Amino acid sequence: MNWETVIGLETHVELSTATKLFCSCSTTFGAAPNTQCCPVCTGMPGALPVLNRRALEFGIKAAFALNCTVQSTVRFDRKNYFYPDLPKAYQISQLYHPIGVDGQLNIGEKTIRIHEMHLEEDAGKLIHDPASKRTGIDFNRCGVPLIEIVTEPDFRTGDEVVAYLEALKITLQYLGVSDCKMQEGSLRCDVNLSVRLKGSKTLGTRTEMKNLSSFRAVLKAVAFESRRQIEVLESGGRIVQETRRWDEAQEKSISMRGKENANDYRYFPEPDLVPVTLAPEYVAVLRADLPELPAARKARLMRAHGLSGYDAGMLTGQRALADFYEQTVALGASPKAAANWIMGEVLRALKERDLEAEELPLTPMALARLLDLVASGRINRTTAVAVFDAIFDTGEDPEEYVHIHGLEQVSDLELLTETVERVLTENPKSVSDYRAGKQKAFGFLVGQTMRALGGKANPQQVNALLRERLG
């Protein structure tokens, strides 16, 4: 039988505001439990929510970036259910008027439609201690602003899902609204999956999978659940509509029977928050303030700088890296050289030091000057790499560094010729080996010449001189 997998995604993204959605508690990750909470986010009697303006701005920008129609009035609703990590026993969310609707995100060969995207507050964290058989509740996370992005069931493969998540991640990072780190929980993804016979127009019964903590887990989960459902159906069974937990260790999805159907959330408009009408000018300013998004930036770099799709893709993969690249080129570096050095040495150096692109200590000016030293022949590439490593952390000017350490390439023709002569004289065997056809001997002679010059010779020149002399 020919089966087709149909997937829709619900993604929760933590917004990187300094404070929570409805109170001024800090959102800093990793604080000691219950040190970042107040009467509002712990649902004390008499406490009231007040909307965080910055979170709203972030939400609006995200809606634009995902090509949504942005709601002109911002309204919230209460989603009511009982659970210990939800101190008010309702979550302030948006059902009736999500901030953005009817959007889309391009994932290369396909466009994924976004049904809606809305703002809501996060719940606290339950920490189970098996030893004492008690569960603690940490409210630090409670009230952190989230956007939830719900797609149409447009995905057909796990690869498409991952492509979407990657595109979503880099788009939101570009906006600066979230760092989208799945491992830290700032990007969470629930997968709604069903299967049907190819050609069928109706959707099969779907399950919802939670607890996916990496893109790889998403791939595995999609593959597993798709296979599981097909097996069930092929053996004559029925799919139960339920929530399943992905177990990374066992690499399977497990039914969460028991976290049952409190499905009637009794949504009603949040009376403690006044509907906010967005003035068209305000919205226009936010829209104009949007940075160039990854896809557009990649296309522009390919067009304007003649970069390959691969190179442009690598560079725009992180906004800070793309910014660094463009600033370097703006200072006069050649696009190709800058691209090569950034994709090569810069990324290597970052990785070695376990730094993010945002934390680059090297400045575009420093790289541009270094590249200029190479381009003008004053230092060779080997020297350049050494200089790069030396100045990466310190912020020293490469020209000064080269000058102080006397690393300038020797280009003096007389000195070069003299040295070449000396090397040839001192290595007669190699000369004869080369003349006898041993190519390796040439390399040896180049090496010897370079050594004699302390490595500071222009290799192309040395090469040329040797070839001339040896005939």
Next chain:
Amino acid sequence: MNLSDCSAVALGRLIRAGELSAAEAARWALDRIARHQKENNAFLTVTQELAMEQALAFDAAKDKPSHPLAGVPAAVKDNICTKGIRTCAASRILGDFVPPYDAHVMERFRESGGVLLGKLNMDEFAMGSTSETSCAGPVRNPWNLEHVPGGSSGGAAAAVAAGECFYALGSDTGGSIRQPAAWCGVTGIKPTYGAVSRYGLIAYASSLDQIGPIARTAEDCAAVLDLIVGRDARDATSVNAEGNFLRNLTDDIRGLRIGVPAECFGDGLDDTVRERVLAVAGVLRDRGAAVEACALPELKYGVPAYYILACAEASANLARYDGVRYGRRPEGVRSLDELYCASRSEGFGPEAQRRILLGTFVLSAGFYDDYYQRALRARTVIRKAYARLFRRYDLLLTPVAPTTAPGLGESLSDPLKMYLGDLYTVPVNLAGLPAVSVPCGFDNGGLPIGAQLVGPKHGEQTLLNAAHAYQRDTDFHTRRPKEAAL
């Protein structure tokens, strides 16, 4: 010194002039409380030491707050959070909850040099019209201890009536300031929705609740209102409201146009109440106001719309009381469900449970449209009706309640009947308008009757002026319950 007939403003003047110390005033009030608390149960918590501390500190301070009520001892309803002082909204479920923060109005109170005598008894979570549902026993009406004082701010009204405090802060969601004020022969005002911050008010119905003063006179109410109005960044529904009510208070109401909705004087209204309330029109007319009949047919939607919306919001507002983070936690539970069920079944009284269930029902799938949505539409109709009337009139005159205070124990067995008694007060909350209740007479049994004046949004000055003018020419507000217990 006998302060029985001293208004809050007058006392403030005496203290400012140095003729009386705050400590003496506090001692006077605490003595009254000691005498009357057993018989009327107006207080849930008496903060004797704190009150004396605050009064003495006030007296000793070189730089005293200049507010007209500085140094005047007062009390607040127990649904207003007071930092460090037990606040339980008369509910077992909050147990010995001590808020770690002050309500906005308490901050204002402290800044103005107020002296806190204690927390006042009320209906549990402000749900009720008789103050009989408190976990600490019912409040009794100082005019007749076998009768209820009204609710839900029954303790506040009773305490003011019995001279146990010089003013009180109550709250009003469907009449909970106005009705007990009427049944206890004192003056109370519910401000425009949003005029007073709800931050720190234990929520019953978020779109209806407002904190307001209960005192002996309209003038006192004006002074207290000045103290508590104004935008608070912690309450998104609070608005900018100017607090100059005392300074701008006048008894000149010439030309004021007063409408008397016929529907508020129909069947079901006690004859004596009708007569006394209509007599208010005469007094105001004598002072130059123009009074005429008008129509408010939409009145009949008030009670059903109110109970649906208030209970719906309450069902969500009270969902946080689960015994997990604060309040009373039941013993011996073995699962999360058991914990929730035990906390809430044991912790909430029957009226609170009734309203939570009702509210949950009207919000549930399949009923939301028929009940909640429909109630919202009725609310809009009511709002528009008042807006229409306020294009022609400056104020409306209505009764506060269809009867005077019933006897203890007579109301709770018929909740629906009790709800219907709110018909004159709830539409005002639905429309978010201000309204005042003034004493306007007594029934044959000597129980007080109140009249309600309703104003347009932010019409508190007009309301207070009219009430003040009325109180110039009448003395109902000066009568005191007999000191029977003495």
